Amino acid sequence: MAGLYFHIPFCFTRCGYCDFYKTTRLEFMDAFLKTLFSEVDHYKEDFNHPLSSIYFGGGTPSLVKGADFAALFAAVKSAYHLQSDAEITIEANPDDLTAEYLDDLLELGFNRISIGIQSFHQRDLQEMGRRHNAQQARNAVELAWQRGFRNIGMDLIYGLPWSSTAYFKQNLEIFTQLPVQHLSAYHLTFEEGTPFHRLLKKGIYQEVSEEDSLEQYHLLRAFTRQKGFEHYELSNFCSPGFRSRHNSSYWNGVPYLGFGPGAHSYFGNTRRWNKSDLNLYLQGDWTKVCEEEQLSEADAFNETLMLGLRTCEGLDLKEMRTRFPKFYATLMEQSSRWISGAALVHENDRLFCTPGSWFVVDGIIEDLFVSE
Structure with missing residues (x-):
């Protein structure tokens, strides 16, 4: 078994905590997709494993149009062996999810959606630079369920310096009321190079105390147990039978191939990655874009x-x-x-x-x- 990962590096706005490679230059989307097709074709001889999962991450994959996904799936199916029961996931922003777009995703073959909620509190969303509001966060999950998704994941962030344990508890209370099968919950980290890290260095933000962090973690575990979720990985919880197949492949050493700027690949003892540079990526010279290393023992x-x-x-x-x-x-x-x-x-x-x-x-x- 193996997986494919597609890194879609485009965002409308930049979130202050995020250290994944991204750009707001949406005018390069068409050129990026053209180069992405070329990369998919380029590596087809290198990777002949049966595919049990495909994951579109970012950035904001929900900025990609349904017609472009359709063409990309056709290219993948012609170049790789995609199993009929493969898990196909898209990360999505709540405000991108209309009924029409969700219908398109289901028809294309997406069977899992991971919605970047982060919080149901308006101030949290504004501080983090999220472009959706608190009501859109809740509506997006409910709409995905109404349109037919039966494997819905969502993200939450805790340990926010301006917030409180009481507010995080409210987030968890809302989570238990929603039709989701998977939760990824991450403690905020101040990654170097992000706006949040700069605010930390200036003293505008302060890391929450260890006591508050631990209390929020224990609340997280308590509420997920209340919903019948299993805690199967440090930051991941799910209903029985709904583990992320793709992410589990990372943790279990299953081979995967990554496409797009900043994407990583792993097979055997080889780790390969594309440089985090859209301009370089668009040139399509894979000898310059890609680097690799052989892992020592x-x-x-x-x-x-x-x-x-x-x-x-x-x-x-x-x-x-x-x-x-x-x-x-x-x-x-x-x-x-x-x-x-x-x-x-x-x-x-x-x-x-x-x-x-x-x-x-x-x-x-x-x-x-x-x-x-």
Whole structure:
């Protein structure tokens, strides 16, 4: 099994927290799509895995017209082996979702939609630079359900410096009332190079306290349990049977091929990425656009460790013994203190986080990393 990822780098406006590659130069959309078709064709000989998922991320994929998606799907189907039951996801902004557009998406073959809500509070949306309002956020989810989507995801952000735990609780209360099957909830991080990071450095924003962060995380877990969701990855929750197949492929080391500026690919021990430069991308010289590296044994170990401990299943220790005999003893020795401190559990030949320790899993992972 494998997946395709399409990075659509266009946005009407820039959100202050986002560090994904994007541009507001929508006049380049047609040229971008033409180059995207060329890239899809260029790599067809390199990637012959059966495709179980396609994911359109961004940026704002919902800025792409239905007719352009139709042509792109035709190109994909002629160049790659797309399984009949493949999960096909589009990320969408609430204010892009009309009944007509949702009908078009369903007819094209999209069977999963991820709606960038972020918050149901107007001030939050304004501070973040979102272009939809609080009512549009709620209406978009309900409209997607009414038009026939039965696999709907939404995003929320918590840990907002101007907001409060009470407001985040209200967001969660609204979430439990909506017909969604998947929730991605991220604690705000001040990524270097973003407007929010600059505001943090100026002292205009301050990071929320660790106590507030932890309280909001526990609220998140409580409300998702109330809705019957499973917490299957650090930031992801879903109804049983509705895990994101595409994102799960990342965490499980399944090959994927990425298209568009800033997109990444992974197969075998090869990691490939396109430079985050639309002007360069539009030239279509893939020897200049694309860079790649071969993962060392330590790199592959660290990546497997990081991805595994972020999931509810954790690390398969049998696999770690087989793939990384050089580092296995070190892993078990280093993890022993986390096990004795009840942050990790070693059970049935698996190593995984306890629910409480997931909030600090990045520190655990960093402690377990190895070097050559």
